[in-house]
Every structure is written in C-alpha cells, then in structure tokens.
Amino acid sequence: MNRTEQRKLTTRRLVLGAVFTAFVIVLQSLATFTTFFGPFSTAVGLIPIVLGAAMCGTGVGAWLGFVFGVVVLATGNAALFFAFDVPGTVVTVLLKGTACGIAAGLTYKLLAKINRYVAVIGAAIICPITNTAVFLLGCYAFFMDSATAIATTVGLSVGGMAVFWALAMGNFIIEVVTNAVLSPIVFRVLNIKKF
Numbered sequence: 001m002n003r004t005e006q007r008k009l010t011t012r013r014l015v016l017g018a019v020f021t022a023f024v025i026v027l028q029s030l031a032t033f034t035t036f037f038g039p040f041s042t043a044v045g046l047i048p049i050v051l052g053a054a055m056c057g058t059g060v061g062a063w064l065g066f067v068f069g070v071v072v073l074a075t076g077n078a079a080l081f082f083a084f085d086v087p088g089t090v091v092t093v094l095l096k097g098t099a100c101g102i103a104a105g106l107t108y109k110l111l112a113k114i115n116r117y118v119a120v121i122g123a124a125i126i127c128p129i130t131n132t133a134v135f136l137l138g139c140y141a142f143f144m145d146s147a148t149a150i151a152t153t154v155g156l157s158v159g160g161m162a163v164f165w166a167l168a169m170g171n172f173i174i175e176v177v178t179n180a181v182l183s184p185i186v187f188r189v190l191n192i193k194k195f
Helices: 003-033 046-056 059-074 087-112 116-142 144-154 161-193
Strands: none
Touching: 003 046, 003 059, 003 144, 046 059, 046 087, 046 116, 046 161, 059 087, 087 116, 116 161, 144 161
16 A cells, blocks of 8 residues: 555544544434433444444544543433542443444454454444443442442332443443444445445
C-alpha cells in the first residue's frame, strides 16, 4: 500500500470514527428516555460501537466504547451507583464501555475471515454480552456490600448478586436483539454507500 492509499485509509477512519462518536453521543443521550427495566436506559449507543469497530478497527471500537461510558456517566444513568461508590461507578462504567468496543472489534476481525455479515452479527452479539458481563463483575467488585440498600432503593426484594442480575437482564435481552437485528442492516447500507 502506497502513502496516498494509506492517507486515504487513515482519513476515512478518522472521519468515520468522528461520525460514529457523534452517533454514540446522540443515541445514548436519547436512550435516557428508554428505561424499560429498572433504573437503567437501554444501551442503543452500542450499535454505532459495533459499526465503528467493524468498519474502522478495534482501536476505534475501544474509543467509541469509552465515549459511551462517558455519556452514561454524564447523563446520570449511573446515578444510583454514585450514591454508593463514586470511584467504583466510574471504573465500572468506563471499563464496560471500553471492553465492549474492544470485544466487538476483535470478534469482527476474527469472523470477517469467514463472512463480513456473520462477523457483524457476531460483534453485535458479543458487544452487549461484554457490556453486561463487565457490569456484573463491577457490581460484584464494588457494590456487594451495598446490594441490600440498592435493592431497597429500586424496590426489589432480592439481595446479593440477584439484585444486579435482575437489573441487568431485562436491558440485556433488548440490547442483544436490537444490536443483532439493526447492526447488520446499517452495516449493509453503509457498505452500499461506499463511504
């Protein structure tokens, strides 16, 4: 690959990365109004993370996941946990966002050798799995001592890790289905447009 082609590829990644960053910010900010299960909004910002990771690589996926985490913190979607452990909340939210972007990028890269659309579907599924898994690990690491108080705050009668599973699973199901359906469709449209 010569320098001109390399510059075009770098410019394309920067432009697409910026566009997907804007989409993450807008979609996740709007998601504040979509609380279906518990006090958390559905992570529709995961869709541009998957697309950015697929089209621009794992580094861009990690960046988009980090931006997603910042938006979650800035919009107050993690306010419930701030009351119990501020550093634990920040670490958990930023880590889960960044990790889901990395996982989406690596999954796409691995499966793209087989088929790009299979790779997008795989990335779209692994992204919310990673997001939820890191959330649950963060809850275990930082909030187990507060589990009963958190359950009382959200009106659940369960304790221990059950409260965190209850909070995570409803949103997780919606996120997996939404990502698995919409990400490949948008990916196909973007590829047709030849960005």
